[in-house]
Amino acid sequence: MLEGKIIKGIGGFYYVKTQKGIIESRARGVFREENLTPLVGDDVRVRISEEDNSGYIEEILERKNKLIRPPVANISQAIIVMSIKKPNINTLLLDKFLMMVEHKSLDIIICFNKIDLSAKEVEEVKNIYEEAGYIVLISSNKLDIGIEELKEVLKDHITVFAGPSGVGKSSLLNKLNPNFNRETGDISSKSKRGKHTTRSVELLEIGHNTYVLDTPGFSSLDLDFIEEPIDVRNYFREIDKYGSECRFQSCLHDKEPDCAVKSKVDKGIINIERYNNYLMILNEIRNKRRY
Structure with missing residues (x-):
């Protein structure tokens, strides 16, 4: 079998770049049974059919990561x-x-x-x-x-x-x-x-x-991967950095006293626009949790 990388997928066909060129391939039915879909970027093993010279993806090699959007x-x-x-x-x-x-x-x-x-x-x-x-x-x-x-x-x-x-x-x-x-x-x-x-x-x-x-452009993004409002802190690098200096470990850097992050904002060390964006996203996640 040949090893290659899926560079494009359209209508059930996958185009796999190999040492022998790009091979138009289909995925084995077993992938559907395993609830596994080949993705662009996957490293795969391809079998070439002697009957019609078409390719069949036999194995998807271990992935380093996977994105849902884009897939x-x-x-x-x-x-x-x-x-x-x-x-x-x-x-x-x-x-x-x-x-x-x-x-x-x-x-x-x-x-x-x-x-x-x-x-x-x-x-x-x-x-x-x-x-x-x-x-x-x-x-x-x-x-x-x-x-x-x-x-x-x-x-x-x-x-x-x-x-x-x-x-x-x-x-x-x-x-x-x-x-x-x-x-x-x-x-x-x-x-x-x-x-x-x-x-x-x-x-x-x-x-x-x-x-x-x-990738197709997006005008909005779904933040469903954030499970709790407190998790928002982890995705703002400067807020995560200075948050360790707060009085309370559970500080959301919103209304809590002795907040190091708010102090850094007041001093101009953390940009006010970034901080306001943080608060808007924090409230967005809070509102989602209520429903």
Whole structure:
């Protein structure tokens, strides 16, 4: 049998990249009985039928990780792309993306795109997230800024590109490799949001052992993986860091006395916008728990 990686799946067919090329394959029925579905990114073993030369996935090798949305496996890092303008930066949405990726224990890189529209605002937001402990890149499809830096951080990784519609993910991928020819879309003049252009999940090969994954954009994120309000603290790096200094171990950094986090906010050590986003998400989880 051949070993390979699933790079695309459409309508029950899986396209597996092997040493002998890309093999169109079906999954064995036994996977359905085991409630196991092959995912893009899976490393698999494929048997070639002598009758029709088609492929059959016989075994799914052990996964490093699995994402539900998008449905992919074995991702090593995530690049969260946000635009500064068109659509305007939404830090609450960004923080929810960060929480989702933190939950999956992936390495995280934030990319602020379209800096040609507002360089000053980019620098301000960049500082906020660098101080929170994130690696931040800036880019512009129009001015070809940041493309080489992106190529460097992508090497030897399977990277998922995440972010809402219209922020320029597909355009960035086209810059990384013009052969991708990813469809791009304009911003809706009515909603000021991006139009969905990416409709399928597919690994795109940039170089040896280097893949990127473009995903459908999302305007909202479900935080069902958070079971209790107290868990929200764990997904904000700077709040988690200073929370150990609070008087009470169960401190939610909301209304409790002697809260080190609120003290850091008052002193400007923790950014007030990040803190307010934390409180909004905390209350969102509280309200869900009531129902």
